[in-house]
Structure formats: structure tokens, C-alpha cells
Amino acid sequence: MIRIYNTLTKKKEEFKPIEDGKVRMYVCGPTVYNFIHIGNARPMIVFDTVRRYFEYKGYEVNYVSNFTDVDDKIIKKAIEEGISADEVAERYIAECQKDMAAMNVMPATTHPRATQEIGGMIEMISKLIEDGYAYEKNGTVYFRTRKFKEYGKLSHKNLDDLRSGNRSLLVTGEDEKEDPLDFVLWKPKKEGEPAWESPWSDGRPGWHIECSVMSKKYLGTSIDIHAGGEDLVFPHHENEIAQSEAYSGEPFSNYWMHNAFLNIDRVKMSKSAGNFFTVREISEKYDLRILRFFMLSSHYRSPLEFDREQMEAAEAGLGRITNAYENLKDRAANNKSESMSEAEKEQIPEVEAFVSKFETAMDDDFNTADAEAAIFDLVRYANKEVDAESSKEFAGFVADTLKKLSDVLGLVIEVEKEDIDSEIEALIAERQAARKNKDFARADEIRNELLSRGIILKDTREGVKWSRA
Ligand code: AMP
Ligand code: ZN
Numbered sequence: 001m002i003r004i005y006n007t008l009t010k011k012k013e014e015f016k017p018i019e020d021g022k023v024r025m026y027v028c029g030p031t032v033y034n035f036i037h038i039g040n041a042r043p044m045i046v047f048d049t050v051r052r053y054f055e056y057k058g059y060e061v062n063y064v065s066n067f068t069d070v071d072d073k074i075i076k077k078a079i080e081e082g083i084s085a086d087e088v089a090e091r092y093i094a095e096c097q098k099d100m101a102a103m104n105v106m107p108a109t110t111h112p113r114a115t116q117e118i119g120g121m122i123e124m125i126s127k128l129i130e131d132g133y134a135y136e137k138n139g140t141v142y143f144r145t146r147k148f149k150e151y152g153k154l155s156h157k158n159l160d161d162l163r164s165g166n167r168s169l170l171v172t173g174e175d176e177k178e179d180p181l182d183f184v185l186w187k188p189k190k191e192g193e194p195a196w197e198s199p200w201s202d203g204r205p206g207w208h209i210e211c212s213v214m215s216k217k218y219l220g221t222s223i224d225i226h227a228g229g230e231d232l233v234f235p236h237h238e239n240e241i242a243q244s245e246a247y248s249g250e251p252f253s254n255y256w257m258h259n260a261f262l263n264i265d266r267v268k269m270s271k272s273a274g275n276f277f278t279v280r281e282i283s284e285k286y287d288l289r290i291l292r293f294f295m296l297s298s299h300y301r302s303p304l305e306f307d308r309e310q311m312e313a314a315e316a317g318l319g320r321i322t323n324a325y326e327n328l329k330d331r332a333a334n335n336k337s338e339s340m341s342e343a344e345k346e347q348i349p350e351v352e353a354f355v356s357k358f359e360t361a362m363d364d365d366f367n368t369a370d371a372e373a374a375i376f377d378l379v380r381y382a383n384k385e386v387d388a389e390s391s392k393e394f395a396g397f398v399a400d401t402l403k404k405l406s407d408v409l410g411l412v413i414e415v416e417k418e419d420i421d422s423e424i425e426a427l428i429a430e431r432q433a434a435r436k437n438k439d440f441a442r443a444d445e446i447r448n449e450l451l452s453r454g455i456i457l458k459d460t461r462e463g464v465k466w467s468r469a
Contacts, residue, residue, distance in 0.1 A: 002057070004225075005301060005365045007233060007256040008154055012365055015255065017224050023054050023061045024219040026253070028211055028228035028236065029111070031068040032092035033077045036099055037276035038291065038306065039229075039262040039269035045292050046259045046300040046366075047227050048105040049409055053362050056408045064218045065108040066211060067093050070115050070204055075193055085194050089113075099279040102288040104410045110218045114210040118196045121205045121213045124247055125185045125198075133246040137176040139188035139201030145181040148242040154256060155234035183239050185209050208239035215252075216244065226253035230260055231268075259300045266305065277306075286311060289412050293318045296368035296409055317376070318413075321406065323453050324379040325413045326420065328386060328399035330468065337391040344394040347385065351401055354378040358405050368409060375405050424455055428464050431457075 002015040017023055027047045030040050051061050069089035078085040093113075100107070125141055128134035134143050145151045152159045159181065166180035184206040189195035195202040215223060221244075226237065237256065244252035261268040264275045282291055294314035298304045354374050361370030382398050406413045427446050434442040447457060450466070458465045 002053075002363050003365055004255050004257060006254075007258050010156070013255070015224075017059070018222060018254070021059055023051075023059045023225065024223040025051065025061060025063050025225040025227065026211070026215040026219060026223055027063070027065040027108075027226075028232055029065040029067050030096060031071050031073060032089045032096060033071065033073040034092060034271065035278040035280050036096050037269060037271065037278050038282055039276060041099070041103060041279050041291065042262045042295055042300075042304070043227065043229050043259050044100060044105050045103055045295045045410070046368075047257070049296060049368060050225075050227075050257070050366055051106065052408050052410055053366060061109070062219060063106075063108045064110050064112065064215065066214050067096070067111060067113050068207065068210060069093065069113045070194060071207065079192070086115075089115075095280070099283075099288070102283060103279070103292050104289065104412055106410075112214040112218060114205070114214070115194075117210065117213055117217065118205065120217055121186075121209050122196075122198050124209060124213050124216075124243065125205075127247055128185065128243065131246065133243075134185055135178070136200050139203065140176070140184060141186040141200050142177055142182040143185055143239065143242060143246075144178060145183070145242060146179050148246050150245070151181070151242050152238065154238050154241055157234060183208060183235065185243070208236055209243055211236070212240045212244045212247070212252075215240075216248075221248045221250050221252075223253045225255045225257060227257040228259075230258040233258055257300075260303045262295075262304050262306055264306055266303075269306065286315065290315045290318055292409075293372070293411055296411075297372055299365075299367055299369050301365070317372075318411065319453075321375060321379055321402070321411070322413045322415055324382050325399060325402050325406075326415070327454055328382055328395050328402065331386055331388070331390055331395035332392050332399055335388060335390060335392050335395060337389070338393065340391050340393045340397075344391060347394070348397070350381070351378070351398055354381065355401060355405065358408075362408070371405075371409060375402070375409075375411075378402055378405070424450065424453075424466060428457065428466060432464065 003012045004015050005012045025047075027043060030036050051063050054061050067089070070085065074085050074088050078088045081088070097107075125134060128143065129136065129141065132144070133147050134141055163180050186198060186200055186203055186205055186209075188201035188203040193204070195204060215226070226240070228237065241252050263269060267273065267275060269276045279288065279291070282288070290311060294311055295304070297310075297314060297317075354377055357377065358371050358374035361367040361374060364370075378398075378401065382402065386395050386398055403413065427450060431443045431446040434440070434446065450457060454468050455466050456468070458467070
């Protein structure tokens with residue numbers, strides 16, 4: 001039984017799908033005006049892992065994640081570069097997809113783009129106006145929040161406080177709103193902006209309506225899970241609920257999941273604050289498999305502090321799993337004895353206990369930190385219990401179990417053999433250079449690291465040769 005913390009009810013609840021064996025899931029995607037930063041990568045990695053776990057449990061997952069490809073920031077970038085907004089969006093969608101692939105984030109079932117769904121948005125807005133949930137003023141259409149009685153149910157905010165707070169924040173031009181909490185569904189274009197024809201003005205949709213429309217089109221009126229970073233709870237997701245439920249009269253999403261922030265010095269990483277690293281920058285220093293391992297080393301609802309030490313720890317951790325797996329596969333291929341002995345057969349439940357521990361962690365609101373710990377327990381067990389005397393079959397069984405669990409977290413532990421060999425050769429070359437420079441401490445450190453990975457060095461007349469223990 002999978003339990004999910006639901007922002008709507010503020011409780012962990014048993015997951016019950018709308019349709020048996022199927023999950024309909026929508027994850028709000030990035031606004032594509034630049035390279036994504038590693039804060040944006042957190043929801044991508046976290047919810048991709050949620051999806052993988054559902055699939056591992058036998059669910060068929062329809063996973064939809066949009067690209068917001070029309071927005072003030074995209075238009076600003078286009079003007080700066082003297083190209084069209086389309087070109088900006090197209091470029092950064094392609095870059096984002098490259099980053100996702102490198103983080104082993106599976107492509108969504110559908111990646112809709114806002115600009116290709118304008119017709120559906122006009123239709124939804126028209127019906128909201130007809131039903132009294134929206135009104136037009138000078139070409140702008142607003143949602144009438146007072147009319148939607150449950151407004152505020154997701155963010156659990158005190159609306160009267162918000163109203164009085166927002167009243168003083170109204171910007172020029174917004175005094176035409178009936179209520180300070182009313183939000184834009186459609187706005188007229190300004191000179192030089194991309195625009196679409198509509199019954200109200202040539203213009204473009206508001207951000208919130210895009211997700212309501214794309215979720216409905218690709219997943220249906222009611223869905224199982226809607227997700228994103230916790231900054232989206234209010235107003236974005238609150239507004240999506242208002243629009244979608246006012247439109248259909250049905251519940252929009254049964255479970256609402258929100259990841260906490262990735263921070264730097266305890267401050268949310270963001271483009272506007274300038275305290276960010278792009279995924280691309282990080283990829284120059286670390287394999288992005290390590291970034292993924294790091295992201296999953298804490299629970300998705302806990303704030304996560306990004307720092308170099310944690311990344312080094314993640315690198316070492318993933319290295320330990322990869323090594324154990326390589327050794328297991330080596331034993332499964334080269335050991336002498338073929339099939340499991342009676343004693344090994346009796347050890348099967350011990351191995352399966354690690355799988356149960358892993359599943360218990362993931363069933364509990366996707367506790368990937370504990371799931372990674374279960375994988376480490378299995379690695380420790382494998383390093384101790386599988387050796388040259390083990391049968392090929394038993395070594396293979398432990399290897400497959402390790403691979404199966406790592407796959408659920410999207411951790412790539414199978415490294416191309418050439419990659420490992422060239423990594424080892426690079427270390428050996430570095431050790432030779434250290435010796436030449438009389439940096440014996442570094443030379444010993446490298447020898448020990450290689451030893452811990454089961455690599456034995458031998459000095460010969462033709463140079464240093466290496467072999468696996
Ligand atoms: P944006 O492009 O700003 O709309 O963000 C895309 C996604 O990344 C949303 O789900 C945000 O909530 C999420 N996000 C942005 N910054 C962070 C951060 N520092 N930590 C975690 N998630 C973030
Ligand atoms: Zn959204």
C-alpha cells in the first residue's frame with residue numbers, strides 16, 4: 001500500500017487510483033527562457049522517481065508535464081536577442097530535454113506546450129464567463145474568486161488576510177478587478193508581443209489556465225496526482241483548482257504533492273535571486289547521475305542544502321554501489337561453481353529482506369533517503385557474502401536485485417566497461433605523475449582507492465599493469 005502526503009488534506013493517505021491499475025499524473029514543468037537550474041531539477045527527479053515506483057508496482061502511468069512556452073520572461077529574452085519568442089522556447093526546450101536525459105529522467109507520456117493549446121484555453125474561459133465564474137474588463141478576463149466557494153482549500157490560507165494584504169499590492173490597471181484575489185485568465189497583448197485572436201482581445205492566456213487545460217486534455221477531467229514545487233501551492237495550484245472545478249463541477253486532482261526547495265546557504269535557489277547553478281554548469285564538474293543520487297538522498301518534502309561536500313559524498317556513495325555491482329557481475333560471469341548451493345538457497349530470504357525494506361521506505365510517501373539506505377545495506381551484504389566461492393547463480397541473483405532497486409530510483413549503476421577502464425587508467429597515470437613529483441601521499445592515496453575498488457597494480461618493466469582482484 002502506497003501512502004502519499006496530500007497537501008490538500010495535510011495528511012498521509014493511502015493511494016487509491018481513479019481507475020484500477022492506472023495513475024494519471026500531471027507535473028508542472030518549467031518556463032523555458034533559459035537553461036534550467038538544479039532547483040528546477042528537483043521536481044523533475046523526484047516525480048520521475050514517483051512515476052518509476054508506481055510502474056515498478058505494476059501501475060500504468062500516464063505522466064504529463066508541460067513546457068510553459070509563452071511568458072513575460074520569454075518575450076523579454078526574445079527582444080534582448082532580437083529573435084522570436086518561439087525560437088527562444090524551442091531552443092530551451094531542446095536544452096532542457098538534454099539535461100533531463102542526462103539526469104535519467106524519463107520523457108513524459110506527453111509534454112504539451114501552452115502555445116499549442118490556445119483553442120482549449122479559449123473554450124474553458126468562455127464557459128467560465130458563461131457560468132459567472134469569470135468576467136471581462138477592457139479586453140482582460142479575470143477569474144471571480146468569490147464565486148468559487150472552496151477557494152483557498154489547498155493552501156489553507158486565511159483569505160480575508162490575503163485580500164486586505166493584496167489590496168495594497170494592486171498594480172496600476174488592476175483596479176478594475178472586483179476582488180484583489182481575482183486573477184487573469186486572458187490578457188491583451190502589448191506592442192510587439194505574440195498574440196492570438198479571442199472573443200475578448202488579441203492577446204494571450206494567463207499562466208494558470210494553461211495547466212488546467214492541458215491536464216484536462218491529456219488526462220481527463222479528474223486526475224490522481226498533481227505535483228510541483230511548493231512555491232506553486234499558492235497561487236498557481238489554488239487557481240488551477242478554482243478554474244478546473246468551476247468548469248467541470250468535478251474534483252480536479254485527488255492528491256497534491258509538493259517538493260521542498262533546493263537551497264544554497266538556506267535560501268531557495270532561484271533565477272531571480274541569482275544564487276543558482278544551471279544543470280549544465282554542474283554537468284561540467286559531475287556526472288549528472290551523481291546529482292540524481294544526491295537529490296534522492298533526502299526526502300522530497302525536506303529542504304535540501306546544496307554544497308560540494310554533499311556532492312562528493314554522493315559521488316562516493318554511487319561509486320560504492322557501482323563497484324559492488326561490477327564485482328557481482330564479474331563473479332556471475334567468472335566464478336567456478338554454476339548453480340546455487342543449498343546454503344545459498346537459504347540466503348535468498350535475507351536478500352529479499354532488503355527489497356522489503358526498500359519497498360517499505362518507498363510506500364511511506366516515497367522515502368528515497370531510506371530507500372537508498374536499503375540499497376547500501378544490500379551492497380554491504382553483497383561485499384561480505386559474495387566472493388570467489390559463491391556460485392554464478394547466486395552472484396547473479398544478488399546483482400539483479402541490486403540493479404532492480406537502483407532502476408526504481410533511476411540510478412544508473414551499469415557503467416560502460418570502457419568508461420571504467422579509462423577511469424582506472426587515468427588514475428594510474430595520475431599516480432605515476434604524483435610519484436614523479438615525489439608526492440607519495442597522493443600516490444598512496446590513489447593506490448588505496450584503486451585497491452578498495454578491487455584493482456591491483458603491478459610495476460613491470462613495460463610500466464604499470466593492473467588487474468582485478
Ligand atoms: P519555474 O520554471 O520557476 O516555474 O519552476 C519549475 C519547477 O521548479 C516548479 O515546480 C518549481 O516549483 C520548481 N522549483 C523552482 N525553484 C526550485 C528550488 N529552488 N527548489 C525546488 N524546486 C524548485
Ligand atoms: Zn502548472
